[in-house]
Amino acid sequence: MLVHICCSVDSHYFLQKLQTEYPEEKLTGFFYDPNIHPYSEYYLRLLDVKRSCKMLGIDLIEGEYDVENWLEAVRGLEHEPEKGSRCSVCFDRRFEISAQKAREMGETSFTSTLLTSPKKSLKQLQAAGDALAAREGISFVAPDYRKASGTQEQNIMAKEDALYRQDYCGCMFGLNIQRDQQSKLADELFVPISGQVQPESIEERIEMYEKRWQMEEEHIPHKIIKQRFLNWRLTMGLLRVRKEVVPAHFLPYSTLRGEYTRGKIEYSIGKVHYMNRDEVRFITLDTYNSLAGTDYQTVTELIYAPPAFSKEVEVRSRLGITPYDLSVILVTEEIPDNKIEILCQSKTYSDVKEVLVNV
Structure with a gap:
């Protein structure tokens, strides 16, 4: 089964549930998310997905970061709200490529960790997955792992394994809308012309998570803590x-x-x-x-x-x-x-x- 992966927080729990429910199935992760902006954020999420898959013993394939095709696909939908028409096109695009990849690999089914995201519509995802699976002659597996306190278990697991917890869906349009509602600066979308790494920037997080990976490889005890600052x-x-x-x-x-x-x-x-x-x-x-x-x-x-x-x-x-x-x-x-x-x-x-x- 090919498993489209959006981020480690969603995938870590979802993959373990799949391993339990489908013990005979070989799972392969597929990170295809050209909707994630900027690229540094994409790289950071991929880095943490690699760590998660390594912990779970699951092979991971990285898809193409074809951001220009994604932007063309959602043209005219930039101001749509979360769960609106832009999200539907985004799901369709990622599911289409995932279904094609599954067929190319000879898989008979595919699924997506987006199904566990509390910010996504399960009904919307199921409809998109079923339609594209039928077109490719395979099946779309859509388990509901949110029910029976699944979302709470997912959050607990993410905290225990110190996963990177992003605070926006991924695309620049959703980020701008969210930051406007929060009256916050969308500082994820710009860096100084000097390239200097700014505090609490994506680039600073990348440095930290890469260092964390190295410390884990060297078995150096460590912990990630949070601090409030100006x-x-x-x-x-x-x-x-x-x-x-x-x-x-x-x-x-x-x-x-x-x-x-x-x-x-x-x-x-x-x-x-x-x-x-x-x-x-x-x-x-x-x-x-x-x-x-x-x-x-x-x-x-x-x-x-x-x-x-x-x-x-x-x-x-x-x-x-x-x-x-x-x-x-x-x-x-x-x-x-x-x-x-x-x-x-x-x-x-x-x-x-x-x-x-x-x-």
Whole structure:
């Protein structure tokens, strides 16, 4: 039996139930999910599915990440709600490829872990699976493992085996709708031009889960814990001096009361130079290099290849700034001595992140 897999939280429980109910059946996992955006999120979910299948002794096949075909299939349905027409097309697309794969492999049946997802309509899934199975001359197996406290058992199992628990279905359209309803930033969909790994970003989670895999392979005791913290994202930053754009690097947690300010340097204390408005501060690139232990030759080089986020937070603290200070701190090659204009579009927000610790 070919088992289409959407994510480890759904598949881990579903596969074990199938192993119990169909003990003579050889199960093969098929990860085909071009609906998952961005690709880094797709990779992270695949990584955890590989771990789950390894734990359960199940072979796994990865399908093609043909995201362009998926986007074309749902064109015009971008604003549909969860469980709406876009989801139906999405199921059909993934079930169609899964059914074709099952037939190519000589399997007589296929199923999908989407059947255990509490966010999906079982009736909707069954109709799509049956229709495509009939077209390929095979059968669609649709057990209801949600009933009799199945969803609760699934959640308990996911927690016990420390599976990656994503908090959105997968596609960018559903994510945007969900984040709008939550009044939250959809920070999963953008990364800085520098490529710097941001706190509680998908890229940071990938680093952590890859490290967890390595620790498991080396039998190093560990645990994933959660912590609440103040997160920050910069979406745009610009410095103009006498109306000319000047290269400037915004240190993490730089925040304005609005998005725009202007003024001039009023005084300096040590190597920190203070603007006369909105608590803005400047340091030179030489000062930054001294504090960070780096050797950047230009600010442009720093902008496009900064050190780790945590290291830049340390730079803020070494400037004598308290942990609660959200003032804009700009790194420039020279301290401006003319009229300054600053555009800083940033957002700070309460967030929760996972942390891997040795035990």
